[in-house]
Amino acid sequence: xxxxxxxxxxxxxxxxxxxxxxxxxxxxxxxxxxxxxxxxxxxxxxxxxxxxxxxxxxxxxxxxxxxxxxxxxx
Numbered sequence: 001x002x003x004x005x006x007x008x009x010x011x012x013x014x015x016x017x018x019x020x021x022x023x024x025x026x027x028x029x030x031x032x033x034x035x036x037x038x039x040x041x042x043x044x045x046x047x048x049x050x051x052x053x054x055x056x057x058x059x060x061x062x063x064x065x066x067x068x069x070x071x072x073x074x
């Protein structure tokens with residue numbers, strides 16, 4: 001089962017492209033370099049808001065609303 005939520009960047013290591021997000025409910029979600037690479041983003045900053053798809057195997061996708069195919073900034 002995949003869950004879609006919003007989260008804030010809690011930690012990001014620019015050397016390894018790994019980090020952690022924290023959801024609005026306070027859950028910490030770690031992400032690996034693969035999840036970051038799939039995002040298409042170049043970097044992240046602490047506090048930045050992201051949309052996240054995650055499941056039992058970890059984060060599948062993370063993105064900024066309005067950046068991506070067919071998305072509009074609102």
